[in-house]
Amino acid sequence: xxxxxxxxxxxxxxxxxxxxxxxxxxxxxxxxxxxxxxxxxxxxxxxxxxxxxxxxxxxxxxxxxxxxxxxxxxxxxxxxxxxxxxxxxxxxxxxxxxxxxxxxxxxxxxxxxxxxxxxxxxxxxxxxxxxxxxxxxxxxxxxxxxxxxxxxxxxxxxxxxxxxxxxxxxxxxxxxxxxxxxxxxxxxxxxxxxxxxxxxxxxxxxxxxxxxxxxxxxxxxxxxxxxxxxxxxxxxxxxxxxxxxxxxxxxxxxxxxxxxxxxxxxxxxxxxxxxxxxxxxxxxxxxxxxxxxxxxxxxxxxxxxxxxxxxxxxxxxxxxxxxxxxxxxxxxxxxxxxxxxxxxxxxxxxxxxxxxxxxxxxxxxxxxxxxxxxxxxxxxxxxxxxxxxxxxxxxxxxxxxxxxxxxxxxxxxxxxxxxxxxxxxxxxxxxxxxxxxxxxxxxxxxxxxxxxxxxxxxxxxxxxxxxxxxxxxxxxxxxxxxxxxxxxxxxxxxxxxxxxxxxxxxxxxxxxxxxxxxxxxxxxxxxxxxxxxxxxxxxxxxxxxxxxxxxxxxxxxxxxxx
Numbered sequence: 001x002x003x004x005x006x007x008x009x010x011x012x013x014x015x016x017x018x019x020x021x022x023x024x025x026x027x028x029x030x031x032x033x034x035x036x037x038x039x040x041x042x043x044x045x046x047x048x049x050x051x052x053x054x055x056x057x058x059x060x061x062x063x064x065x066x067x068x069x070x071x072x073x074x075x076x077x078x079x080x081x082x083x084x085x086x087x088x089x090x091x092x093x094x095x096x097x098x099x100x101x102x103x104x105x106x107x108x109x110x111x112x113x114x115x116x117x118x119x120x121x122x123x124x125x126x127x128x129x130x131x132x133x134x135x136x137x138x139x140x141x142x143x144x145x146x147x148x149x150x151x152x153x154x155x156x157x158x159x160x161x162x163x164x165x166x167x168x169x170x171x172x173x174x175x176x177x178x179x180x181x182x183x184x185x186x187x188x189x190x191x192x193x194x195x196x197x198x199x200x201x202x203x204x205x206x207x208x209x210x211x212x213x214x215x216x217x218x219x220x221x222x223x224x225x226x227x228x229x230x231x232x233x234x235x236x237x238x239x240x241x242x243x244x245x246x247x248x249x250x251x252x253x254x255x256x257x258x259x260x261x262x263x264x265x266x267x268x269x270x271x272x273x274x275x276x277x278x279x280x281x282x283x284x285x286x287x288x289x290x291x292x293x294x295x296x297x298x299x300x301x302x303x304x305x306x307x308x309x310x311x312x313x314x315x316x317x318x319x320x321x322x323x324x325x326x327x328x329x330x331x332x333x334x335x336x337x338x339x340x341x342x343x344x345x346x347x348x349x350x351x352x353x354x355x356x357x358x359x360x361x362x363x364x365x366x367x368x369x370x371x372x373x374x375x376x377x378x379x380x381x382x383x384x385x386x387x388x389x390x391x392x393x394x395x396x397x398x399x400x401x402x403x404x405x406x407x408x409x410x411x412x413x414x415x416x417x418x419x420x421x422x423x424x425x426x427x428x429x430x431x432x433x434x435x436x437x438x439x440x441x442x443x444x445x446x447x448x449x450x451x452x453x454x455x456x457x458x459x460x461x462x463x464x465x466x467x468x469x470x471x472x473x474x475x476x477x478x479x480x481x482x483x484x485x486x487x488x489x490x491x492x493x494x495x496x497x498x499x500x501x502x503x504x505x506x507x508x509x510x511x512x513x514x515x516x517x518x519x520x521x522x523x524x525x526x527x528x529x530x531x532x533x534x535x536x537x538x539x540x541x542x543x544x545x546x547x548x549x550x551x552x553x554x555x556x557x558x559x560x561x562x
Contacts, residue, residue: 075108082122086102098129099145102125103122127172130143138397164203171196171197171216173196174197177192183400185438193223198220211250214263217244228273244266253297261298265290268286271286271290279324284320294306295314304344308344308345312337312345315333319334322334328371331364354391355397356400359385359388359407362385365378365381370414382415389405399439402435402438408428412428413428436451449481453478453479456505469513472512475505476502479499483498483499483502492532493536496541510555514559516560527549533545
């Protein structure tokens, strides 16, 4: 959901967070030597309004001063006042208004005039405001505009004459492409972002500009990690780890503590995703250490949004580790971390980040619920997912919307397994089908396969409660779809999951059809899944399939007449 205004009741809290910006704003309305008496009076009143915290009044007074300057044909002063109004709009979180003011300031000067530097500065501020509008309020149109502005700025900052300014512009372009790319289901914008960052590194070298080089390495790491999450292999994730470790060579805690924390947090993300993909707890433990390092500098008081981000990411690592352990200690720690993050990433302040944490919280609550006898945690998980969907819309963030739909479907399936009716299971199947509208095989093969598997689980449970075979047949079809991507060679444990699940569904079908051949196939698949899981070190899933083996063997014996 895109928003262009910020709720008044949150303004005071937001001003506290951007105290440094507010301090700078106090000089915004200062009079200039060339101002006439009327404009000096208006600017003085505007400055007093800023001191009193009445930014709306300050903006109105500057608008009046701006009108006077325009009537007096004082172009330079008019541009300056447009810019000052833009700064006030930024402080009020009216980013779209700010962008318009900065654009108006730039438009005062024709291209290639004696004021070209001022014009470029205003265009940079416009692009920054559009980016803020797009990032903080989920406005994809604003992000597209920011990308267009940054591309134009690259033309105005020639690499040969201004190499570091050009590199910075490439950095800003990369960041805007990344933010839009993470919301889209394809990878084109993300790949463009990598190109932009690597272009920047051609000029922002470690020797020439060490901290800019480090920041650019961070950008490379961020995008590679996102790309790696959408691919089946680990190459991109490994490259991301390398990029972050490179950045730490210059972004040290002593030289740049907040940047160092940023790198530690990004390194944690890359390690976490690598650990999850490989099933390595050592990488997850490394990730947790990296997040705890980041939180030493990213404190809530000093960097509230960074603190919330690290809390969220720490929660994800704890949850991933907790899913591999028998107890619930790490999962409960994850819930605490997510709830901490929600203290700063509120729906009003950061709607899309709030939705992300709600989705993550839903996932860990669902995992806890599956390990408990009651339904309390599962019901909490469903609530969390539904909350997230209030902001994660298909129109605004298709990939994330699908992820939340998939998580909601899993929670509803687990809840439906505990209840006697079929309502929750039917709702789960419908939810998975919603997710598959965006997580297609062509765009998101790994997620598509996972959702097909999850759809199969909901349908198989439904089929077990119905007298016919239609739902079981649909379940088998869904598992077979998943196996088109989950091959034994590429992802053996995921293959075993879908192959074994299909075997269980086939066992139920064989029982209802009295089909001895199908029963033998089912037994073979369940047994092969069990052995693959056991040999691959996945004891919980191995035990799950092992429990199905006696029933499958008995069915084969009965249908074979033995």
